[in-house]
Amino acid sequence: MTVDGQTVAVVAPAGVPDMEHVEASIALLESWGLRVQVGAHVRDRYRYHAGKHEDRAADLHRALTxxxxxxxxxxxxxxxxxxCLRAVPEAVPCAKTLVGFSDATALFGALHGMPNVRVIHGPTLNGLATRHDDASRDSVLAELxxxxxxxxxxxxxxDAGAARVEGHLAGGNITxxxxxxxxxxxxRCDGAIVLLEDVTELAYRIDRSVMQLREAGVFDGARAFVLGEFIRCPLPENADFTLHDMLVDLLKPHGVPIYAGFPIGHGTRNHAWTYGARAVLEGDRLVR
Structure with a gap:
């Protein structure tokens, strides 16, 4: 599949982007043969958002339709x-791919499973060209x-005793x-290999979020958990446990394998993966 000549619409449904970083990423996309158009309100600012709610939602709706x-x-x-979630159309008229992560996790629940839509968990334009490594950039182009x-x-x-686990990929940012x-x-994580990451959250806040997800039944039916990076997520002073220790305690009641080391998150490594894609865990490797 080629991306040459395809058109990218840049949208900012959440925080205020650093346009210097975004422009560098746009230049990278153009070097890949993509045509880029920037949403009407991407450069706006309203409090801590990239413009007023109705304007951000309008840009998203326009790009999707x-x-x-x-x-x-x-x-x-x-x-x-x-x-912006209520602005997501009930149907998308032609094939679309949405790329994002972090707060864009909110869009995954609205778009995953919709006909004509593919969702890629991958770098935003605020960091694609300037904050992530070459392997991350290569991965998102390969995914496209x-x-x-x-x-x-x-x-x-x-180890929950399963030598081989199959499922579709789901998850994103825990918070x-x-x-x-x-x-x-x-x-919905039934039948899923759940990939998880977070940033700038104290350990007890991650604990609270995972407990909410557990008690809400979000993780019911999950087949495995795979942890990415947790950037600037400090433990209490003098803690005698690691963040992985805490997460294993929280997730092991589901009775499925738990892994760490998948290169996703808010650090330099943020490899792209397609939401809903089939994957296998075998021999301590994730195979897609």
């Missing part, structure tokens, strides 16, 4: 996508092209997933 747009790329995470990635070696944290619990856009 415009038959000339092939790829909808989120400019930045932060917070605010939840305000539909290329099969190399298997990813993982660290097994909890955003928890914020959607009980809403129409609550994630």
């Amino acid at each position: 415009d038959p000339r747009v092939d790829i909808v790329w989120v400019a930045r995470g932060g917070y605010g996508s939840v305000y 092209r539909g290329e099969r990635p190399a298997p990813v070696p993982l660290q097994r944290l909890h 955003v997933l928890a914020s959607l619990a009980g809403t129409p856009w609550q994630a």
